[in-house]
Amino acid sequence: MKFYDSAELALRNLRESVLRNSLTTVGISVGVASLVAMLSLGIGLQQMAGRRLQKSGLFDTVVVTSRRDFRGFNRDQERNGPSAAESPALDEAARLKMERLTNVAEAYPDIRLITELRYEGKQHLTMVAGLPFSAKSNDAFDGMAGSFFSSDMASEVVLQKSFAEELLDRTPKTGEDDVKVSELGSALVGKELTMRYAQRTAPENAGSDQTGAAYSVISRELRLKIAGICDLDPDSMRGQARARVFLPLKLAESLHMMQSSNMRDTSEAVSGVPTYSNVSVRVSSPKYVQQVEDAIRKMGFNTFSIIDATRSMRQFFAVLDLFLGIFGSLALAVASIGIVNTLVMAILERRREIGIMKALGASDSDVKGLFFAEAGAMGILGGFLGVALGWIIGHVINFGTNIYLKRQQFPPENIWSVPWWLVGGAIAFAIVVSLLSGLYPASRAARLDPVQALRYE
């Protein structure tokens, strides 16, 4: 019998016992829905964690320091690398060389200094750092009050919440509730503060006997507009040296602010070119961190990164997805028993009909094909319904979670993801499970003795 004819007869038979077959199909769809729901949750959580890691900037950044300043993070690197005196200086040329390495998105110098800021006549002392414009997507700025810098050269600052509290003299005492960042924002965003800094300028009449760096230092002030206040700490990787006030990096570079490393250059008398205390290298993807780190070490620098975190995360989610998939499949396994039951019942009911078909010349494979087609049709229908149901369940859970997050004053999150491969895979899996369930009933129907079947009333 042709496939089309088998399918047509199968659908007719399914329509004849519409209630029973519908219930079986609903069983399959619930199974598929649970599978889709479980795996979508796993995938959604994995994507969320991935996004978080990516946005945190912790896992795609390599911090490069020079061996000359003995601030390496790794004793092993110091032992195996060139000696401090032989190692290269971490200057603009080195930064450009790093930026040209493959899989490097950008390499920017760390500009960081403790300086004085004045707000409404009151002086405050804190660490100020330059921040590249690419840091805009960092999750530390999620839920910030105000906005990120308007441009890379804007005379604007972003304050960390604790500094904003200090400016307003609202630092909570131990046991007191936190001040909301929105409250701080409404009081401070748009206001101006004044930063005082020491500018380094090249001397106009540098003599030929000067072998090293030589410059003048001039004290300057700059008025900066408060663009935003962030709740989280965008500089958490820096530990003790983390800043609480952030300037656009290009602006910070253009100011030629005096930093501690400048003094060292003078004393070590390497060259007239200023060096950086460290350079942050942002890698295009966390998976290239190791490769980039190796390349930079070959250049003679010390490096530091948090590697392997993404690899172990992927491994964790692979195991989680596996378990979620197994639990999701359990419902489908139960549904498959429903298919076997329905088809075995159908054989009993249609025993005579099978006998008639055989008497008319239906082969074993015709009869088998008919029952397979019925199982397959239930699988296809159940698969599509299940995916739709799983998708709806997912959206409802996502919606509910976001309401909860909102109440807890967290930013909304998408913990749910149904990729196309999961849609296709779930439907295919439902069909395969249905066909496997149809295996026993179909072969049982095909083996029926036509004489016995025709006697059956």
Place this chain on the structure above:
Amino acid sequence: MRSIDDEKKIAIQTENVCRHYPMGETLIRAVDGISLQVQAGEFVALLGTSGSGKSSLLNLIAGLDRPTSGSVMVQGHNLAALSRDDLSKYRLRKVGMVFQSFNLIPSMTLLENVELPMRFAEVDRVKRNGLAEEALRRVGLSARLRHRPTELSGGEQQRASLARALINQPQLLLADEPTGNLDSRTGGEIMNFIREFNETMGMTVVMVTHERALAERYAERMVFLADGKLVDDQRNVAVAAGARREERS
């Protein structure tokens, strides 16, 4: 010894065929060593009381059952030696069957019921539709194409069943008590159709019946069975081919 021409004319030949099956501790001998020859185009009635083995013999000839011993040759093919697949092809191409209880599939319309063997034969949809309509028209059911069997009388159902049996143009029509569930007038109509197909299409007919009068009226030959054995084989002189033609004229 038969000549080659005689051999060609033999449609069915059973040789000491047996169909025994155990029931509890006893062995039921449904068919017990029957040797029978049926010529091509012959109309044979198998007669006997209930349990005499006539339906069992018909099932063996139809290829629905396999003999315990002996052989059933139909048009030169030994059915006992055919595979399950070949046996289904034999039933599809060579045999048309009519049953006492009509055996139409209740969920299908008459047209779909008649089309069914052609689905198994993988006949094109348009072609089989036309052939099924033509077959139903031939048995006087052209107005009932879309009706389901339960909406029809017994006679109409048996006529549809006849149309279905003949749709693949078999050489052998096997009828198991075809009038058993019909009144005598309707039964007569059905028998006239069977006789017409036998004469006009040259189809070999083997009919199981327990009504001797019916056999005497339509069959050329009457084979009597009892306890699974062949007890008598009579030519029905009254229904010789010529006599039947006279009767019709």
